[in-house]
Amino acid sequence: MPRTAPRICPLCEATCGLTLTIEGTTVTGARGDRDDVFSRGFVCPKGAAFGALDSDPDRLRAPLVRRDGRLRETGWKEAYDTIAAAVPALVQEHGAQSVAVVLGNPNVHTMAGALYPPLLVQALGTRNLFTASTLDQMPKHVSSGLLFGDPFAIPVPDLDRTDFLLLLGANPLESNGSLCTAPDFPGRLKALRARGGTLVVVDPRRTRTARLADRHLAPRPGSDALLLAALAHALVAERLTDPGALTEHLEGLGELTEALARFTPEAVAPACDLTAAEIRSLARELAAAPTAAVYGRIGSCTVEYGTLASWLVDVLNILTGNLDRPGGALFPLPAAGPRPRPAGPGKGFALGRWHSRVGGHPEAKSELPMVSLAEEIDTPGEGRVRALIAIAANPVLSAPDGRRLDAALAGLDFMVSVDPYLNETSRHAHVVLPPPPPSQSAHHDFALNGLAVRNQVRYTRAAVPLEEGRMDECEIHARLVLAVSAAHATAEPPAVDDKAIRATLAKETADRNSPLHGADPVRLASLLFGENGPERRLDLMLRLGPYGDHFGVLGQAEAPAGGGVEAGLGLERLLAHPHGIDLGPLRPRLPGVLRTRSGRIELLPEPIAAELPRLRAALAERPAALVLVGRRHLRSNNSWLHNVPALVGGSNRCTLQVHPEDAARLGLADGGRARITADGGSLDVPVEVTDTIRTGVVSLPHGWGHDRAGTRLSVAATDPGANVNQLLDGTRLDPLSGTAVLNGFPVELAPLS
Ligand SMILES: Nc1nc2c(c(=O)[nH]1)N[C@H]1C(S)=C(S)[C@@H](COP(=O)(O)OP(=O)(O)OC[C@H]3O[C@@H](n4cnc5c(=O)[nH]c(N)nc54)[C@H](O)[C@@H]3O)O[C@H]1N2
Ligand SMILES: Nc1nc2c(c(=O)[nH]1)N[C@H]1C(S)=C(S)[C@@H](COP(=O)(O)OP(=O)(O)OC[C@H]3O[C@@H](n4cnc5c(=O)[nH]c(N)nc54)[C@H](O)[C@@H]3O)O[C@H]1N2
Numbered sequence: 001m002p003r004t005a006p007r008i009c010p011l012c013e014a015t016c017g018l019t020l021t022i023e024g025t026t027v028t029g030a031r032g033d034r035d036d037v038f039s040r041g042f043v044c045p046k047g048a049a050f051g052a053l054d055s056d057p058d059r060l061r062a063p064l065v066r067r068d069g070r071l072r073e074t075g076w077k078e079a080y081d082t083i084a085a086a087v088p089a090l091v092q093e094h095g096a097q098s099v100a101v102v103l104g105n106p107n108v109h110t111m112a113g114a115l116y117p118p119l120l121v122q123a124l125g126t127r128n129l130f131t132a133s134t135l136d137q138m139p140k141h142v143s144s145g146l147l148f149g150d151p152f153a154i155p156v157p158d159l160d161r162t163d164f165l166l167l168l169g170a171n172p173l174e175s176n177g178s179l180c181t182a183p184d185f186p187g188r189l190k191a192l193r194a195r196g197g198t199l200v201v202v203d204p205r206r207t208r209t210a211r212l213a214d215r216h217l218a219p220r221p222g223s224d225a226l227l228l229a230a231l232a233h234a235l236v237a238e239r240l241t242d243p244g245a246l247t248e249h250l251e252g253l254g255e256l257t258e259a260l261a262r263f264t265p266e267a268v269a270p271a272c273d274l275t276a277a278e279i280r281s282l283a284r285e286l287a288a289a290p291t292a293a294v295y296g297r298i299g300s301c302t303v304e305y306g307t308l309a310s311w312l313v314d315v316l317n318i319l320t321g322n323l324d325r326p327g328g329a330l331f332p333l334p335a336a337g338p339r340p341r342p343a344g345p346g347k348g349f350a351l352g353r354w355h356s357r358v359g360g361h362p363e364a365k366s367e368l369p370m371v372s373l374a375e376e377i378d379t380p381g382e383g384r385v386r387a388l389i390a391i392a393a394n395p396v397l398s399a400p401d402g403r404r405l406d407a408a409l410a411g412l413d414f415m416v417s418v419d420p421y422l423n424e425t426s427r428h429a430h431v432v433l434p435p436p437p438p439s440q441s442a443h444h445d446f447a448l449n450g451l452a453v454r455n456q457v458r459y460t461r462a463a464v465p466l467e468e469g470r471m472d473e474c475e476i477h478a479r480l481v482l483a484v485s486a487a488h489a490t491a492e493p494p495a496v497d498d499k500a501i502r503a504t505l506a507k508e509t510a511d512r513n514s515p516l517h518g519a520d521p522v523r524l525a526s527l528l529f530g531e532n533g534p535e536r537r538l539d540l541m542l543r544l545g546p547y548g549d550h551f552g553v554l555g556q557a558e559a560p561a562g563g564g565v566e567a568g569l570g571l572e573r574l575l576a577h578p579h580g581i582d583l584g585p586l587r588p589r590l591p592g593v594l595r596t597r598s599g600r601i602e603l604l605p606e607p608i609a610a611e612l613p614r615l616r617a618a619l620a621e622r623p624a625a626l627v628l629v630g631r632r633h634l635r636s637n638n639s640w641l642h643n644v645p646a647l648v649g650g651s652n653r654c655t656l657q658v659h660p661e662d663a664a665r666l667g668l669a670d671g672g673r674a675r676i677t678a679d680g681g682s683l684d685v686p687v688e689v690t691d692t693i694r695t696g697v698v699s700l701p702h703g704w705g706h707d708r709a710g711t712r713l714s715v716a717a718t719d720p721g722a723n724v725n726q727l728l729d730g731t732r733l734d735p736l737s738g739t740a741v742l743n744g745f746p747v748e749l750a751p752l753s
């Protein structure tokens with residue numbers, strides 16, 4: 001008899017609840033969980049293909065270890081013995097910086113990825129940390145760090161209540177949303193319009209999201225910062241700013257106005273390829289809306305002025321009084337996150353506390369730019385990276401200049417990949433540690449609940465028992481921490497969790513603002529609930545969190561943030577709600593979220609002010625004749641879903657989209673081939689002529705290029721596509737955040753016969 005089990009979908013940021021159908025130990029179906037408190041039955045084609053992905057025969061079943069140049073299946077003990085024999089010795093001989101850690105996107109979709117990588121980096125003592133953030137949202141972390149003093153204080157648009165949404169560089173109808181966790185994003189946008197609200201989309205392509213909008217502006221890629229600056233300028237010039245209740249929390253309003261003086265709509269219009277009238281009327285509409293939210297994503301982040309654009313998004317929300325109010329952009333309050341603290345000055349946010357060895361790039365949020373990984377490996381000298389631990393990352397395809405990185409990885413002394421697939425990156429590893437399929441893992445969204453449009457909390461235990469010979473990904477990570485610390489032979493994984501629990505409780509009980517101040521940490525640790533280390537850690541975070549039971553010490557008068565039914569949370573309580581607990585709509589949180597040194601919102605932070613001359617100079621630059629942007633397909637997910645037959649084919653192909661006028665001018669035909677060339681090299685790609693893209697812009701999706709030898713991706717290899725990131729050489733980046741420029745870079749195009 002088939003049975004069903006709930007499982008939160010780990011395949012994108014929407015975090016939908018799924019109902020899995022399970023026969024024996026095989027997932028034979030997946031549908032949207034109608035009882036899920038957040039997603040209410042929504043599912044997309046990826047979630048529906050959960051079973052096929054879960055049982056992909058190409059998934060690795062056992063660890064691989066390289067012997068005599070070849071990767072062979074082996075047991076877990078040999079795999080960890082190999083790591084323990086290699087890494088501590090390298091650190092001993094060449095120092096802590098000789099080991100780099102690379103963390104990829106799926107770490108935000110696993111419990112292991114949230115709980116252990118910080119411990120791994122700490123155990124190694126390395127500053128060579130590279131993550132997908134510098135191919136993605138680091139500009140937003142930096143702008144939040146500078147404005148609010150906390151890089152994780154990212155306001156999200158209040159989709160369900162706003163009257164006006166200005167959406168830039170995002171295509172949630174394909175991506176299902178990002179830095180804005182909202183199951184059924186498409187339905188929420190339709191509901192916005194149905195209640196009389198307005199949706200304006202800014203995108204060089206007429207995307208499915210743009211087609212849903214009241215208005216679509218298609219400016220030149222890379223010009224968002226200019227457009228946003230001009231909107232802010234117009235608001236000020238026409239006396240349309242109204243920060244309202246925010247005013248008392250603002251620092252630097254006058255300086256901001258001065259700094260934006262040159263960015264008049266008339267001055268930026270030619271660079272954006274919009275009219276000044278369009279910009280002014282957008283500013284007026286934004287100001288006139290009862291509530292409004294400005295929201296920018298990938299197309300406004302992974303560009304030359306990504307941090308400035310990310311900053312200006314929030315500047316507009318502030319100037320219009322929409323930050324931190326219902327219907328505007330609000331700060332979520334996740335159940336496993338920290339409890340709100342009293343308002344007041346904080347430590348602030350610093351950039352560039354250290355720099356990368358070769359390129360001299362400043363760190364941001366303790367990370368170095370992913371574009372600098374290859375040079376840190378292949379440039380000789382003191383402090384060179386000789387070993388790499390890659391977790392859920394495929395930078396050979398997802399980062400610029402994969403060919404150079406490919407060669408660099410091949411030259412490493414030692415490499416570990418924690419990855420279910422033998423792919424373009426993991427094929428270089430000396431040890432591959434494969435996590436089990438998602439049906440065999442428990443799930444909680446530590447990261448994404450902090451970006452959700454509604455406060456809610458859900459946890460699903462593994463839907464299928466761990467298969468014989470498998471190791472849970474949390475245990476894989478915990479053993480990795482032990483293996484690199486040389487504690488491999490003497491300690492077991494629970495020691496890693498216990499140490500983390502002890503550290504948290506020591507801090508908590510020493511904190512004068514904590515209801516647990518002065519309590520006995522050993523006793524508190526003994527009260528934790530859970531079947532294993534990760535569950536006990538989740539329990540601890542829930543109990544200390546904003547809705548937590550604080551181990552029962554809080555009196556009624558000090559009821560936690562949620563109040564009411566949702567208060568008193570812990571894992572045991574949560575487990576009684578298999579479809580989650582709704583914690584209500586987002587609520588205003590200022591000034592409590594602020595951690596700046598002034599204790600206020602610092603509107604014109606110094607690093608931003610220092611960047612503005614560069615943006616001003618852009619006004620005078622002659623734009624390139626042809627630039628490239630990316631795109632996403634609903635049935636895809638970065639570089640790793642091309643191996644599931646149900647998800648590839650049809651319109652999900654690696655084609656170069658070209659506008660008919662550009663095609664005619666360049667002699668390109670639909671279905672023909674073209675050679676595209678940029679800084680990093682050339683690619684031969686199939687052409688798709690379409691008027692959904694504006695003139696002067698072409699689009700190629702990322703995550704393709706599955707034609708390298710030594711991988712085990714039998715389906716993906718049949719239609720490998722081309723790696724768009726080979727067009728880049730890694731020199732283009734947003735300097736403040738170290739984020740790669742993946743959109744709006746110049747290319748040349750020629751027909752191929
Ligand atoms: N040109 C261009 N390039 C881009 C982008 C773009 O828009 N344009 N987007 C960028 C963005 S936003 C991102 S986030 C990056 C993503 O780039 P990466 O962070 O490299 O992520 P993926 O390409 O998704 O590769 C994920 C890896 O994790 C593995 N994996 C899958 N599930 C699990 C799991 O449960 N556990 C573990 N341990 N591993 C798992 C997969 O097999 C794969 O090897 O790409 C970036 N690259
Ligand atoms: N189906 C699917 N879903 C995904 C992913 C996936 O690969 N496939 N990846 C996941 C990840 S890791 C992320 S980070 C999110 C990203 O989620 P989104 O940010 O929604 O990403 P995209 O769908 O790539 O949309 C970016 C849009 O920006 C436009 N654009 C490009 N350059 C510019 C520019 O200069 N200005 C403006 N205004 N627009 C520009 C592009 O045409 C594109 O339509 O999606 C997540 N969800």
Ligand code: SF4
Pocket residue numbers: 009010011012013014015016042043044045046047048176183184
């Ligand atoms: S929208 Fe995202 S979370 Fe929801 S089913 Fe699809 S892939 Fe999964």
Ligand SMILES: [Mo]
Pocket residue numbers: 105132136
């Ligand atoms: Mo991403």
